[in-house]
Each structure stands twice: as structure tokens, then as C-alpha cells.
Amino acid sequence: MRREVPLIITILVGTVLIISVFIPPLESLGESFTLFFDIIAVFAFFLGGGNLVRVHVLKLAKKKRDWPFSIVTLVGFGVMLAAGLFKIGNPGDIAASVTAEGSLFNMIYRNVFVPLGSTMYALLAFFVASASYRAFRAKNREATILLVAAFIILLGSTPFGAWLTIWMPESMSILEIPNLAVWIMSSPNMAGQRAIMIGIGLGVVSMSLRLILGIERSYLGEDGA
Amino acid sequence: MVHNNVGVIITLLVIAGGLVWLLVRSFRGKEIDRRVIFLFIMVSVAAPLLATITFKFTATPIVEALYDKIEALPEGSTVLLSFDFDPAMAPEVQPMANVVTRHCLEKNIKIVFMCLWATGQGQLEITLDQVLRRDFAHKIDGVDYVNMGYKAGNEGVLNVIVTDFEKMFPTDVNTTPYGDIEILQGVNSCKDMDLIVSFGGGRPGIKEWILFVGDPTGVPSAGGVAAVVAPQLYPYYPRQLMGLLGGIKGAAEYESHFRERHPNHADMDTPAIIMMGPQTIAHIVIIAFIIIGNVLFFMNRRRGARS
Amino acid sequence: MKNLKWFVLAAVCILFAVSWFAKASGGDGVDNSVLDAFLVTLAAFLTLAIMSFLYQDNPYYKFAEHLFVGVSAAYWMCLGFWSTVVGNLFPRISEGLSNFFLVPYQPGPLNFFFAIPIILGILLLMRLSPKGGWLSRWPLAFIVGTTAGLNFVRYLRSDFVKQISSTFVPLVVDWQGFGHFFSNISLTAGGPLVMMLTNLVIFIGVFCGIVYFFFSKEHTGVFGKASRVGIWILMITFGASFGYTVMGRISLLVGRLTFLFTDWLGIIG
Known part of the structure; x- marks a missing residue:
């Protein structure tokens, strides 16, 4: 029961979705299955929210390290949830968009979520710079090729790159840095990315087959193997 | 300088x-x-x-391809713009979304907005604020554009709208029924779009649009993406992906190209x-x-x- | 040390109040409402709180980080509820709920099937229960099956078959004399020479790249040489990716600084 039912579900759903591509009358069934999938995805959001509350309530109850910050998480979660579910301050009635201009939900999104989310990633600019200094070494031929390609792209994507080679005559335009950058992207980069893509594509296809045929069972947990 | x-x-x-x-x-x-x-x-x-x-920028061929495509679309065509990004990508992707939206509105192209990321709906509000409500206030919701909002399910959403748009989006974001939305009359699925542009940089994004919609239907697909993922999308260009704005440079090229060819937008924001x-x-x-x-x-x- | 902590906290509070007051009183040349001034100041201080991590981990960063986690989880939940549960589920299962949420009811003979995602969704939530966790494998199996079924055909078509066919490109051009062959040699212009060079690099690059990933045969002899070329192509690819990654990360920082200088401090237009 614990293993068989999930296996049957995976095989059934996977098979129907593949067949529905080839047999048009089954297209509607495939659509319905994906619609079910979309609805279950929302329950996954609820699960994520529920788990977050559980973890932080436990942290609070046991007064673990940094427990006062769990209050911040719970308050932030509660206020945002209330603002969204009850559409507090929404200019229209219940039918209006939850993100409508003027609503508390939108206000928190723009003034709390946006600055926090974007600054979190903006920090990476500093770490990329630091990593460039520490780890980007021309130790051998391969690393040097990587370094040269990176330099051309970095320079070629700015006006400085164009300025550096502006003196070149038309007949040598093949060597202008912006041109080289465009060519690297659309030729060697494309070739390398395509080789990777074909490899990943084959990997996804074989893994999908393994799942649908019931060979791959690791997602069922320890007793599912 | x-x-x-x-x-x-x-x-x-x-x-x-x-x-x-x-x-x-x-x-x-x-x-x-x-x-x-x-x-x-x-x-x-x-x-x-x-x-x-x-600085002034010259559009590279991959950027110019999207510009030319929109420029060539006849008035009244329908374009689907999907906002598939979050605040973390916004500094790069929002300028692209803004300028492409502006271009479509300027050309009197009908726009269907939607999102595969929940955060996309918040970012879409920003574009509507900064472009549509500010400079195209005369455009009518439901007639010139429609905001279908976000749906959960990633590629699951695409798998439905590729054949039946209404099944996934029975209403717009303000719960107006599908049948009452003028712009959607005659739109049964993504096949009825003249162009699809996804703004993003993560998953789901333009890759999923190509796999689930562009390739099966043949509808021209283009993207505006964060620089981090742009190199990975080149293998699709030009057969599966007709144009791509990669990172802030792609956005700057498009802004420069658009402003140069549309002098009435000389004062537009060019972030x-x-x-x-x-x-x-x-x-x-x-x-x-x-x-x-x-x-x-x-x-x-x-x-x-x-x- | 403890006093310093409180001193810093007091300084932050005072700065916040000063900023709020300055913004509200139009000190930056823009008329803001008290609420707008508060919101801009809040956004700016949250930005600075995250940036303070560059110096070292500190309570202000932790505060901002924990707030972000809570707010973002609730954001996704609310959007999921209103867009998909209210937008797609309620109209198919209940007229009463549809009327309450003002969404058009969609009666249908097969709507009872929508009990399936509800049951599977509830089973997924059982993961929170200490005893019924194993039941969550059923919806998980549905998710895995759907993903496998959806990806199988699409990846095979778009990322394998189409990529292979796109790699078979003409490697030589029609000969129309030296003048024509060497015309338009700007790499972006795509003259015959450039076209030939590009196509050669794509064909050989993809082939050698795949050879490098083929581990079932020892990389020696001709195979080894092809694999070596594959490595070089991949190195250029990674170099290009690095260049673009740097560009992306810098853009994000520029975005935040633009906000601080424009919306908060008002020192650039």
C-alpha cells in the first residue's frame, strides 16, 4: 500500500501525459491532469507556509539560538497572510486583484519584499568580485582560455570595449572587441551550451522513462527503494 | 559620453x-x-x-530581431507578455519588460499579460504603473490589454494554455469572465497569439515557453532574461527563439534602438x-x-x- | 560592548526617524505623504540592513533575513490561493463558494473529478503530521508522474532532436570569387567567410563537446583529441557565462543603489 499506490499513480499519470501528445482525443485528459497538478502545487505552497510556522514556533518554544528573530518571521508571515487573504485596504471589492495598487498586500510587497529580495541578490556583486580576485587564476591552458573569453565578454558588453578598438580600420573589424563578444556568444558559446543541453536533454528523457517505468523509486523514500 | x-x-x-x-x-x-x-x-x-x-548603444542582431518583429506586427495583433521574474531579477528584467510593453502599446498591439511566477504579478503592477497608466492612460483594460495574472503550476500552466486558454484562465485578474473580455474574443489558445515574450531568468521561464508552447505550436517566441541565464538560451536562437534581450546590456540596446526610432518617446525613462x-x-x-x-x-x- | 549595541540601535532609530521626518516634510524636494515617507524609509533601511552583512553577520541583517522569509512565504501562499484555488478550483466544485468570491461558476458533468486534487492536496499537508507523513507520497507520486510525463516528449523534441538538426549546417559556401568571400568580415555582419567560420565552430564544437561528455570510452587517440577540443569549447562557454554572471550581479547592485540615491536620498533625478 505504501509503495504500490504511489508507483501506480506515477505510472498512470506519466503514461497518460505522454500518450495525450500523440492521441488528440486524450488531449483533454492530459490537460485535466495538469490542471490537477497546478492545484496540488498550491497545496505545496500551503505546506511550505505551514512548515515555516511549525519550525519557528518550535524554535520559539525551545528558545533555541536566535529565537527572537523567529518572532520577526512569524509576525511578517502573519501580517502578509492577513493582508493577502482578507485583501486589506484593497480599492475594489473581493473580486479585485490581490496585488491591486493601494492594497496593504501590494504596499508590503513593494516596500518590504522587493527591497529585501533584490538586496539579498545584490550582495552577490561583491562576492563575485572577491571570488574573481581569489579564484580566477590562469593556472593552465584551459583556465587561460576561460579567462580570455571572460575578458572579451566583460569588455565587449560595455562601451569601453568598443572604445578600446575604435582605432581599427574597417578591414580589421573582425577583431573589434564588441564583434568578438557577439561572435563568442553566438558561435563557440552556442556550441558548448548545445553540447551541454543535449546531454541534459538525454538525462531528463532517461530519468522520465525510469520514473514512468517504475525503475527509479528514490522519491518514495527509504522503504520505497 | x-x-x-x-x-x-x-x-x-x-x-x-x-x-x-x-x-x-x-x-x-x-x-x-x-x-x-x-x-x-x-x-x-x-x-x-x-x-x-x-552612452548610446547599437542593437546587436539578437536584440534587433525582437524589435523588428514587434515593429512588423500589424496594428491589432495580439502579443502575450509573460512576467516570470521576481524582485531579485527586477533591476535587469524590469527595464526590458517596460520598454517592450511600451513598444507594443505604441504600435497599438493588443497585450495579454500573464505570470508564471507569483512575484511576476507584483512586478507586472510596477510595469503597468510606470508605463501603461503613466504614458498610455487612454488604453482600455479588456480592450487594448488584459491582465490575466498568475497561475500556479509552472509548465503545467503552459501545457493547458497551449490548447485551451480559458480552461486555465476562466477570468482575468479582476475576475472578469473570459467571455466578457473583448481582447480575448477569438483567442482560444496560445496558437492564436502573434508573438510570445517571456521576461524572466529562472525556472519556469523562456525555456519552458519554448518547450511547451513555441516548439509545439510554431508561435514566434522571444525572451528578455537576466544575464545569468542568457548564454544558456543561445542554442535555441534563431530557430526556436526569434530574439533575446540578455541582461541589462540587452535592455539598454532595446531602449536605445526604440528611442532613436520613436522620437515621440525621447523623454521616456531609460533605466x-x-x-x-x-x-x-x-x-x-x-x-x-x-x-x-x-x-x-x-x-x-x-x-x-x-x- | 553591550552598551555599544544599544547605542547603535538608538542611532539607527534616530536616523530612521530623521529620514522619515525629512521625507515627509518635503526635505528632498518631493511632497510625500507621511505614509509614503515611512514606506520609502523602511525600504531603504531594510536595504541597508541586508548590505550590513558585507561587514559581518549582525542582528540587523538577521532581522531583515527573517522578515524576508516570513513575508515571501505568505506572498506565495496568498497568490496561490487567490489565483488557482479561487480562480480554478472553487468555480468547479461549489456554486456557493463561487458566488461568495464573485467568480463565475462553471458547472460540468465531470467536475466531481476535482475532488482528486483536493484529496491529494490534503494528503500532501499530512507531511506536517508526525504519523501520516507517508500519505504525502501519493501527491508526490502525482507530481513526479506529471513532471516526468510532461518533460519526456518536450525535452526529447526541443533539447535533443531540434538541437541535433540545428547543428547540421552548411560548412562550405558557394564560391563567388575572393572578393565576395572576404566581404562583410565583421563578425556581426555575417559575410561568407564569417558564416563558414561560425558554422564550422558550431558543428565541430557541438560534436567535440558531446565527445567530451562520453565517458564510456577512454579519451585517447583521435577520440582524446576531439575531447580536448571539446574542453576548449566548454571553457569558452564557461568564460562567456562568467562574463554574463558578473554583468548580472553588478546590475542588481546598481538597481539597489539607484533606489537609495533616487527614491530615498533624492540626489539623482
């Missing part, structure tokens, strides 16, 4: 001097503290931003063009740090070999 001032020249000279000093130190085998690197990056981004250094000033200086500083790091590496290696 359109604008310059003494302050920024002094700052740039200080940055250049500092880098030379660090280079000399590295010849002596001395490491740099990470906070010094952080400071250099901060100053090299802030100084040109304060001085508003701007991407403005951002390319700091971007240029920061790139030079990072290249300098890579060189300094390598000098340090080779000096230490030579010392190691001697001893």
Missing part, C-alpha cells in the same frame, strides 16, 4: 590610483582584504551613478541605459582585480619555486 563632471573624474582617478596601488602591493606578494574589494566595487558603481554617465555607466566601470574594476589576483598568484609561485 553625453555628460560628465569633475567629481566623477576625480573619483575614477582615485579608483584607478587605488588599483595601481593594489597592483604594486600584489607584486610584493601582499593579499587584499575582501572588504577593500567590496569598497572598490561600491565606489565604482556609486560614482558613475551619481554623475549619470550615459537600462543609465545603469550601463556604473556597469562599465564595475566591469573594468573586476577585470583589474582578476589581473591583480593573477599577478599575486604568479609572484607567489615564483617565490615558491625560488625557495
